[in-house]
Amino acid sequence: MAPAGVERTRYAVVGTGHRAQMYVEALCGPHADVGRIVAWCEPNPQRVAYYDAFVAEHAPVWWTDQGRTIAVVEPAALERMIADHAIDRVIVTAPDAEHADLVVRALRAGADVVLEKPMTTSVDGARAISAAVAETGRELVLTFNYRYSPRNSALRAVITSGEIGDVTAVHLEWVLDTVHGADYFRRWHRDRDRSGGLLVHKASHHFDLANWWVDDEPATVSAQARRRFYGAEHAPTGSSHDPFLIDLADDPRLAALYQGAERHDGYRRDQDPFAPGVTIDDTMAVLVGYRGGAMLSYSLTAYGPWEGYRVSVTGTRGRAELEVVERAAIVLGEGARPVVDPSAVEDATPDAVRHRGDRLVVQTHWGAAREVEIPAGEGAHGGGDAVMLRDLFRGPGTDPLGRAAGLGDGVAATAVGLAANVSARSGETVRVADLVLTARSDDATRPFEGAR
Numbered sequence: 001m002a003p004a005g006v007e008r009t010r011y012a013v014v015g016t017g018h019r020a021q022m023y024v025e026a027l028c029g030p031h032a033d034v035g036r037i038v039a040w041c042e043p044n045p046q047r048v049a050y051y052d053a054f055v056a057e058h059a060p061v062w063w064t065d066q067g068r069t070i071a072v073v074e075p076a077a078l079e080r081m082i083a084d085h086a087i088d089r090v091i092v093t094a095p096d097a098e099h100a101d102l103v104v105r106a107l108r109a110g111a112d113v114v115l116e117k118p119m120t121t122s123v124d125g126a127r128a129i130s131a132a133v134a135e136t137g138r139e140l141v142l143t144f145n146y147r148y149s150p151r152n153s154a155l156r157a158v159i160t161s162g163e164i165g166d167v168t169a170v171h172l173e174w175v176l177d178t179v180h181g182a183d184y185f186r187r188w189h190r191d192r193d194r195s196g197g198l199l200v201h202k203a204s205h206h207f208d209l210a211n212w213w214v215d216d217e218p219a220t221v222s223a224q225a226r227r228r229f230y231g232a233e234h235a236p237t238g239s240s241h242d243p244f245l246i247d248l249a250d251d252p253r254l255a256a257l258y259q260g261a262e263r264h265d266g267y268r269r270d271q272d273p274f275a276p277g278v279t280i281d282d283t284m285a286v287l288v289g290y291r292g293g294a295m296l297s298y299s300l301t302a303y304g305p306w307e308g309y310r311v312s313v314t315g316t317r318g319r320a321e322l323e324v325v326e327r328a329a330i331v332l333g334e335g336a337r338p339v340v341d342p343s344a345v346e347d348a349t350p351d352a353v354r355h356r357g358d359r360l361v362v363q364t365h366w367g368a369a370r371e372v373e374i375p376a377g378e379g380a381h382g383g384g385d386a387v388m389l390r391d392l393f394r395g396p397g398t399d400p401l402g403r404a405a406g407l408g409d410g411v412a413a414t415a416v417g418l419a420a421n422v423s424a425r426s427g428e429t430v431r432v433a434d435l436v437l438t439a440r441s442d443d444a445t446r447p448f449e450g451a452r
Contacts, residue, residue, distance in 0.1 A: 009393075012039040012087045012111075014078070014102055015094030016047040018257060019116055022385060023091050024051055028058040030386075031393040038085050039071040041078055046261040048072050050253075078102065079109040087111045096201055097194045100125030103140065104132040112139040114392060118204035119410035121196030123418055123435050126411055130438040133407050141392065142410040144208045147403040148384030148391075150375045151324055151358040152209055155313065156401050158320045158362055158372060159213055165317030167214050170296045174206055174309045179330055181282070181302030182244050185230040185273030190280055197280040199225060199424075200417035203300055206309075208405065208413035210288070210296050213313060217412050218296075220289040222429040223420035225281040229303040235274035243332060246270050286420045305329060318364035325357070411437050 011027060013020050027035050037055070040048050055070065073081040075094075081087065090106040091114045092099060100120045103113050119142060120126050133140050146152055159167060176184075184202065189195040211218065228234070248259040248270050258269035271277070282303060288296040308325040363369040388403075396404040415437055419430040 008033070009035040010086055010088045011035050011037045012041055012073075012081060012085065012090050013037060013051075014041040014075070014090055014092045014106075015098075016040055016042040016044070016051050017093065018254065020051070020091070020093040021054075021253070022389070023093070023114070024054060025058070026389045026393060028055060031389065032059065035089075035393055037070055039073055039081050039087065041073045041075055041081060041090075043074055044261055044264045044267075045072075046264060047257050050256045075102070078105050082106065082109040082111045089114055092116060095188055095194050096121045096196055100128050104128050107132040107136045107138045107140070110136075110138075112141075114141045114143060115410070116143055117208070117410070117413070118196065118200050118417065119414045121194075121200055123437060126414055126418070126435075126437040130407065130411065140407050140410070142405040142407075142413075143388065143392065144205065144212075144405045144409065144413070145384045145388045146205050146209055147212055147401075147405065148388040150384070151322060151360060152384075153401055153403065154360050154372055154374050155311070155320060155322050156213055158360070159313060159315075160215075160401070163318065163362060163364060164313065164315035164320055167294045167313055167315050169294065169314045170210055170214060170311065172206060172210055172296065172298045172309065172311045174203070174298075174300045175304035175307055176202075176300070176302040177304050177307040177327055177330055178244065180307055180327075181304065182230065182273045183246075184280070184302060185278055185282070186246065186271045187269055188267065190271065190273070190278045192279040195280065196417060197225070197421060198282070198300060198302065199223070199284055199286070199420045200414065203284070203286075203298070203417055203420075204413045206298065206300070207288075207416040208409060209311075210298070211409070211412045211416075212402070213311075214290055214292075214294045214296070216290040216292045216294060218288050218416050218419070218432050219291045220429055220431055221286065221416055221419035221423055223284065223286040223423040225284040225420070225424040227278065227281045228283045230273045230282050231278040232274060232276045244273050281424075284420070284424075286416065288416055318362065318367070320360065320362045322360045323358065 013023065024037065027037055040051060042048050052070065071081065071085055075098075082090070089112045090102075092102050092106070093116045094102055096118055099115060099118070100122070103115060106113050120129060129140070158164065184190065184198060189198075189201055195201040207218075248255045254269065258267075262268055282301065284300045286296070286298040288298065290296070306325060306329055307327040308323070310321070310323050312319060312321045358374050360372040360374055361369050362372055391404050415432050415435065418437075419432055419435060423430045
């Protein structure tokens with residue numbers, strides 16, 4: 001039971017797929033004293049049943065005080081759910097293309113919103129969300145958990161200390177391997193209309209990190225993007241196809257959420273990444289010019305033999321370099337089933353060579369390089385999840401690193417991906433201001449004015 005007199009925030013979870021579990025676990029465990037889930041907004045009864053069972057097993061007794069159960073509501077009834085169940089905050093973990101509609105409706109119905117990245121998949125979506133925040137005055141929180149990873153926070157601390165001077169250039173290379181990378185081509189993300197492609201869905205994390213490290217907003221974007229590995233046109237022949245297929249039965253959680261759930265909505269979680277229907281790219285390169293003059297060069301590939309990222313930040317006084325290897329190799333043997341996302345788990349698995357350590361090196365002009373110690377973290381995604389969840393459910397305290405993310409951060413991160421998609425199709429450099437992404441767009445040279 002919660003302490004007497006404590007009023008818990010009333011939450012609804014919109015979208016009860018795999019991504020929702022982090023939030024449900026937090027509200028059933030370490031943050032049960034400050035929040036409670038009172039409604040699921042989800043059309044698939046199998047996924048609702050999974051989370052009902054999870055709550056019954058893990059939640060404290062107050063979940064069922066006076067016979068209370070968690071309501072189940074269809075997305076069409078979102079507004080009525082917020083009113084009938086006095087919802088304070090809505091957690092949106094639905095597919096990306098649905099974010100704008102759900103966020104706008106929730107805000108206008110009187111609830112604050114916690115939004116899983118990316119903010120949206122379209123320019124119109126960004127405008128609609130920005131307008132709804134301005135209109136309602138309600139809170140929108142973006143969950144950019146990579147900011148909270150100690151290694152990324154350590155790099156931010158080096159930059160803000162001024163040791164390497166003013167940032168002039170950032171190079172960020174991100175590699176997804178043939179287990180995790182392939183997974184984006186098995187599920188709904190393979191459809192550009194639903195995910196915005198990896199430059200929006202996945203890279204919004206990466207662009208947010210770059211924007212946060214540089215502490216500036218993107219002004220121009222130029223990009224190229226191709227599909228060079230996945231899709232029907234690249235399907236391998238013979239047995240080499242097999243390592244890219246998954247069996248949902250190998251993962252109890254995926255099996256419970258998705259195996260057999262197709263009969264309710266037709267969605268298949270275990271599609272062949274080389275089957276027809278893939279419309280997203282797997283090889284991308286982006287150049288970003290920031291308003292303050294810094295530059296970012298970024299690359300993303302989704303079929304590497306290892307998984308992780310390398311970033312170098314060059315300034316007027318020196319340079320900082322961070323290397324992160326989240327899975328050094330995929331070693332397949334008889335019965336081997338590597339975890340899909342190595343960044344989302346805390347412990348190694350016997351069938352894959354995982355994390356081999358993070359390394360942050362700083363070197364100033366005319367001096368020797370030094371290695372910066374990276375503190376241990378809590379939880380998955382590089383040790384950032386636990387800290388982010390504390391901020392999310394208990395409110396951020398004083399944070400000199402400014403890790404909590406709001407509307408302006410979501411707009412800025414999504415802006416790079418949206419502009420990159422336009423540039424990759426047109427071959428032209430895109431001015432972010434020309435996209436007019438926010439509600440206050442009267443000054444085209446300040447596209448994010450009023451959004452922070």
